[in-house]
Amino acid sequence: MANVLTVSLDAMGGDGGPDMVIAGVEEALLRHPEVRFLLYGDQARMAPALDRHPRVRQASQVRHCEVSVGMDDKPSQALRRGRRVSSMWRAIEAVRDGEAAAVVSAGNTGALMAMSKFVLDTIPGISRPAIAAIWPTLRSESIVLDVGATIGADAEQLIDYAIMGEAMARCLFGIERPTVGLLNIGVEEVKGLEQIKEAGRLLRASSLPIEYYGFVEGNDIGNGSVDVVVTEGFNGNIALKTAEGTARQIATYLRQAMERSLITRIGFFLAQSAFRVLKEKMDPRARNGGLFLGLNGIVVKSHGGTDALGFASAVDLAIEMAVSGLIDKIGADLAAKRRLQEIESAADAASAIHD
């Protein structure tokens, strides 16, 4: 498979299992007919779906695994049972061994993160990877990280999130200088948590090539005030799920309101093309996939409850990130940050001598 972009897939992850994954690959092949796939999972369970999707069979290599990680397994349990043998583990290994440029799984998030750290290791200088989500906004889309890989982050880690998110924004949106904001509870410099204020001061003072915007608040995410919103994982997860809940709530209100009378139902019928547009904008399947950032390889977590369309967009994301060389960009940026810190501390030391 030399010179051909290959994506490895944990075919057993997600509520829909191999049927959903393989139907998703069929979708992804429509947009990326040149890409090849490694399908890790139970051969017997994959066979019927592969019979229904001969194009997928042709574009894929099946690699049989006896073990698969359960959706409710604890990460420690998954590591004990699934190490070296599970479909998830082996799909990640394909990235480490250079057989695949990225891996996608709709399986258990905690297990996927634990195994990814184990197999791929973190990029030098990164202690804790983050999960980045793509958030639809009034302007277009933004990246929000961390949405739940880790609880808590100090100033240094927030800056690493900023660097990684900024690199991802360049790859994903094709813009040269994405803007970066720190999520806080007020836009004034004096407000908020100490580590966020510290990260803000460092980003403002630093010579890093980052377009630092300042603090943003919860409502700025949906507004699209910045391209990259940086936050610690607990908060990021609460924000993401609160937004999902609010969107579902309004959709339900709208549905109920439209069923009130014959006239509103006729109105709804006439306006259905508008509702279709709205539905597409809000469709969580259009941008399904959290990207794990900070690892020596591209790992995309698809939503566990998604369908073939949703899984295909997770595969799209994996392909886009691989093609645009995300990992190299992040590596270069983090190396530049370290050099800058060395130069700055050397300058400080020199000025201390001369003082």
Next chain:
Amino acid sequence: MANVLTVSLDAMGGDGGPDMVIAGVEEALLRHPEVRFLLYGDQARMAPALDRHPRVRQASQVRHCEVSVGMDDKPSQALRRGRRVSSMWRAIEAVRDGEAAAVVSAGNTGALMAMSKFVLDTIPGISRPAIAAIWPTLRSESIVLDVGATIGADAEQLIDYAIMGEAMARCLFGIERPTVGLLNIGVEEVKGLEQIKEAGRLLRASSLPIEYYGFVEGNDIGNGSVDVVVTEGFNGNIALKTAEGTARQIATYLRQAMERSLITRIGFFLAQSAFRVLKEKMDPRARNGGLFLGLNGIVVKSHGGTDALGFASAVDLAIEMAVSGLIDKIGADLAAKRRLQEIESAADAASAIHD
């Protein structure tokens, strides 16, 4: 004004100033013709609005204040300039002195909290007050606290928030056993921040008369999974503003989608009664007002950018809480908690002696 419920108002707070406040009182009088008002502010600036609203003039006493707190003043600045003399300070004093049963201000949140703590003091056992918001849900409404009074909360403070929020839910919703949940990033007992897990263990083990539901996630707020959602202020503020941003985002999408074509516009016209229902459900003015909990008195913060209708619902909230005896209920619950803790620690000591 004996035996008459009186509400004191900071007439200078909010972007709309005295005109908005006085028009709001007119609205509130429609629903509560028996209530009387103390209007604190600049007499000359209030006069034109009072001329336009003779019913408000009749139901109110005007108390002239030279100083008003600016919307952007820092709390420390507001205290220095506004202590004893500002409309905000004196409106709060009316509650302390028993002249008013509650105070409402659309002014600067930080200044209102600082002055309220200074003038009214906190209820014994409460170190830090919270701000409670009323959140529309798919089921009806829920209370979320703290939405930004304080950053950070330990397990003991989270339990105090639970007690105060539960008392508010009984007053506001008229239910006997409101359910209480702790906002977390997973519903499993093992997940999340240590202080939240600790609060969960304590609430589950305690004999406090609280219907503790367990952990809830961001999407559970809009679902209405529980009547009271307890969280630390930083997170609560991010969640609240993220939900506001998402609601505004979807409303904008919807408007844009409806303007796509003549047919969708006709559909929109026919379905407008449905949109009106939706708009009412999502109208932030319908439940405008954060309630400060943990003080020896009822303080309602109206949104600064609100109009007369919104200010009137903040006044409604103040009246409802005063009529239902919120402060006494909270005081009794906190005293019960202290007694329970004493009994439990005495029992522990006794069993330690006998072991």
